[in-house]
Amino acid sequence: MNNFRLTTYLTSNIGADKSIIDQLLSHCAIRQYKKGDFLLRQGEKCEYSFFVENGLLRQFSIDDKGKEHIIQFAPENWFMSDRESVYFNQPSTYFIQALEYTTVFLVAETLLLELAKTDAAFLAFNNKLLHNHIRHLQRRITQLQSATAEERYLYFTKIYPDLTLRVPQILIASYLGITPESLSRVRKELAGKNHKK
Amino acid sequence: MNNFRLTTYLTSNIGADKSIIDQLLSHCAIRQYKKGDFLLRQGEKCEYSFFVENGLLRQFSIDDKGKEHIIQFAPENWFMSDRESVYFNQPSTYFIQALEYTTVFLVAETLLLELAKTDAAFLAFNNKLLHNHIRHLQRRITQLQSATAEERYLYFTKIYPDLTLRVPQILIASYLGITPESLSRVRKELAGKNHKK
DNA sequence: TCCGTACATTGACCTATGGTAAGAATTATT
DNA sequence: AATAATTCTTACCATAGGTCAATGTACGGA
Numbered sequence: 001m002n003n004f005r006l007t008t009y010l011t012s013n014i015g016a017d018k019s020i021i022d023q024l025l026s027h028c029a030i031r032q033y034k035k036g037d038f039l040l041r042q043g044e045k046c047e048y049s050f051f052v053e054n055g056l057l058r059q060f061s062i063d064d065k066g067k068e069h070i071i072q073f074a075p076e077n078w079f080m081s082d083r084e085s086v087y088f089n090q091p092s093t094y095f096i097q098a099l100e101y102t103t104v105f106l107v108a109e110t111l112l113l114e115l116a117k118t119d120a121a122f123l124a125f126n127n128k129l130l131h132n133h134i135r136h137l138q139r140r141i142t143q144l145q146s147a148t149a150e151e152r153y154l155y156f157t158k159i160y161p162d163l164t165l166r167v168p169q170i171l172i173a174s175y176l177g178i179t180p181e182s183l184s185r186v187r188k189e190l191a192g193k194n195h196k197k
Numbered sequence: 198m199n200n201f202r203l204t205t206y207l208t209s210n211i212g213a214d215k216s217i218i219d220q221l222l223s224h225c226a227i228r229q230y231k232k233g234d235f236l237l238r239q240g241e242k243c244e245y246s247f248f249v250e251n252g253l254l255r256q257f258s259i260d261d262k263g264k265e266h267i268i269q270f271a272p273e274n275w276f277m278s279d280r281e282s283v284y285f286n287q288p289s290t291y292f293i294q295a296l297e298y299t300t301v302f303l304v305a306e307t308l309l310l311e312l313a314k315t316d317a318a319f320l321a322f323n324n325k326l327l328h329n330h331i332r333h334l335q336r337r338i339t340q341l342q343s344a345t346a347e348e349r350y351l352y353f354t355k356i357y358p359d360l361t362l363r364v365p366q367i368l369i370a371s372y373l374g375i376t377p378e379s380l381s382r383v384r385k386e387l388a389g390k391n392h393k394k
Numbered sequence: 395t396c397c398g399t400a401c402a403t404t405g406a407c408c409t410a411t412g413g414t415a416a417g418a419a420t421t422a423t424t
Numbered sequence: 425a426a427t428a429a430t431t432c433t434t435a436c437c438a439t440a441g442g443t444c445a446a447t448g449t450a451c452g453g454a
Contacts, residue, residue: 137334182412183432184434345440375441381402382441
């Protein structure tokens with residue numbers, strides 16, 4: 001019996017028996033990426049959902065002024081993909097890059113659809129992923145619309161506690177939509193506040 | 198033969214024959230809302246996708262400081278729902294409100310699932326809605342992360358050309374994540390620029 | 395028609411965040 | 425260990441956008 005994170009993840013998220021999950025796994029490529037490697041580049045079509053077995057990915061875009069904007073991080077047990085590109089079969093506007101030495105399962109969209117024919121649980125599973133994704137995106141919008149830099153940072157440390165240490169601040173700043181300098185100031189102020197107590 | 202917008206919408210989005218679409222329609226309630234009426238309030242469970250046959254809806258949240266933030270507008274031919282609440286069966290964090298006298302089809306989530314058993318096209322359709330939604334949310338995030346107030350306003354007028362006239366500026370400002378005063382200034386500047394040409 | 399309410403504009407001022415630049419600290423590379 | 429390359433911090437000033445208050449404007453209800 002293997003003990004991949006993906007196995008555990010699927011077991012606790014799909015009501016399917018193990019043989020079927022093994023079947024899924026047997027059709028998924030495993031790949032390793034070094035720090036800095038790209039899993040997807042702007043302009044390419046995205047064909048997979050990437051499951052992070054180990055390591056860390058980031059998804060980002062580059063705007064007209066050449067600035068990077070991080071949409072999302074994906075540490076262990078997270079899926080990352082450009083759903084838009086996969087589904088509408090269009091070139092992606094995003095990059096996906098490894099921030100550490102990272103082990104990934106490539107789950108082909110077509111594979112999931114194939115398996116769904118035999119076992120509806122896979123369909124339900126994909127549906128759950130989509131809804132989780134929507135939930136996540138909606139929270140981000142609310143944050144970006146209303147919260148200050150400080151609030152956003154605090155929220156970030158709350159939902160990604162380990163990333164605060166793993167990821168350089170310059171990237172956290174990009175995720176939060178502020179400059180690294182601003183983040184530095186925010187952290188300084190927070191340190192001051194905590195100290196006074 | 199009816200000529201609802203929803204019929205047209207479904208016909209061009211699902212490869213199903215008309216009898217099935219009529220079947221769907223026959224199970225959907227039609228409802229009318231006056232300007233200001235709520236279709237959903239914070240704390241309630243959302244059970245429907247609302248299709249706007251005529252009129253205009255907005256979806257918004259209220260933050261800790263009592264400020265409203267508009268997530269989305271839905272004019273004719275748009276679906277609006279709190280997917281999060283529907284799917285995870287949780288109380289919604291959003292309000293949905295009619296901004297004009299509005300006619301809406303209530304599409305129950307359970308109904309779609311039911312129909313999907315007979316005709317896979319409905320499943321595919323729901324999937325398309327989800328992906329459209331994700332696309333839309335992702336664009337908004339990119340906007341909020343990187344664009345200035347002026348850029349965001351210009352983008353807004355591009356994707357919702359008619360709303361620019363239909364919706365009071367105070368609401369557009371709320372959608373853009375800026376104050377009405379700022380929007381007023383942005384418009385003034387833009388007017389100046391256009392004049393010089 | 396008048397009034398009241400909501401919306402829009404404008405100006406004066408303020409604050410949070412951005413831009414730039416330099417130096418300190420950390421991390422990677424040889 | 426030494427050097428190079430990032431990254432982080434800090435200080436200074438610039439600016440977009442927020443806040444508050446005053447005034448103007450449009451619209452709906454009696």
